Amino acid sequence: MHVLIEIFLVVQINDNYLKLKAGYLFPEISRRIKLFSEQNPEVNLIRLGIGDVTEPLPKACCKAMQIAIEEMGTKIGFHGYGPEQGYQWLRDAISKWDYQRRGCSITAEEIFVSDGSKCDSSNILDVLGKSNRIAVTDPVYPVYVDSNVMTGRTGEAGQDGQYEGLIYLPINAVNGFEAQIPKENVDLIYLCFPNNPTGAVASKSQLKKWVEYAKSNDAIILFDAAYEAFIQDDSLPHSIYEIDGASECAIEFRSFSKNAGFTGTRCAFTVIPQSLKGKTSEGQEIDLWSLWNRRQSTKFNGVSYIVQRGAEAVYSEEGKSQVKELVSFYMKNAEIIRAELMTAGFHVYGGQNAPYVWIKVPEDLDSWTFFDLLLNKANVVGTPGSGFGAAGEGYFRLSAFNSRDNVRAAMTRIKNL
């Protein structure tokens, strides 16, 4: 029998998947919540853990999508496959409102509409070589790391969970959550500001240092600006392209998930400036725009017409004010979390230009012990910092995505610990 099995099992799997750390963060959180709820079925948990929005879609988006559905049911309003890059009217609106208005010379052609930044920030590796040296912050949005692991760009994970072959840039209270320019040469740098999970932001002068580094090392910055709408401080950049020279060294990922609550509706976009170049293994310069355009045309068939009409409405007068209202709602939550936790004696970071508050856990505890304490004693769910990387140990993330009542109740419970 054994022999037979060996003969028939001939299909090779992608071994890189086996390098992924088994106890992935969110499944482990779910496991502990499930166990707790089974033992304490009467307890009402408040979840400030996973980064999903809770409030309904802006009315302007719903209205636009309803109209689009009606159109789709008519002979002349029907739409089949759309352009793989997104409809021109959406790309025009994005270019105008998110870029030109901020003085960035990003054109509609440089915008690729997609169904999410999670996929785009992983898929981008399709057009990039395997020998690039890659830097990520620690803690980090796990997608950047795992997509590199899956495509064979790393070695094995060590005891601390860090993968061989990646360069980790710690961000913590000691360096003011500012990613330090690496001493070694790196080719690709993932930056996410406002940051998930720490809620930290990057000033123009910090990003300028990165752009200068990238330009002088022929590196590319992969800039995730999923939380730009949460920026309250007018001096902070919303886009990497607000920095001179960034269009020669940066790709930007943006999403409608967090500003307009599209986590379940799905729409995002990636900006690849036409002036952005890489080189072939023979050393010839090639623009990445053409490669990504080819990649999307081959592997992607676009976002639904209905959803793109919904996204377009984000830029209408009504849409802009409704998105602003949504963002203010969550930011008020963040303010409450910050204030209450500070009163309770915690060291808190972030939460002022991002929907995440990053807490230093009390001295003698680690992140998971603090998770269990909050779960069992306060009946509040958060996210252990160590789940985002080795340097997240000793920290804890609370998200501002919840109702006001839940946020207030959660804070009362934590203060009563």
Ligand SMILES: *Cc1c(COP(=O)(O)O)cnc(C)c1O
């Ligand atoms: C939520 C989030 C996104 C958005 O991902 P989508 O796939 O567009 O929903 C991107 N980056 C980070 C860091 C996020 O937290």
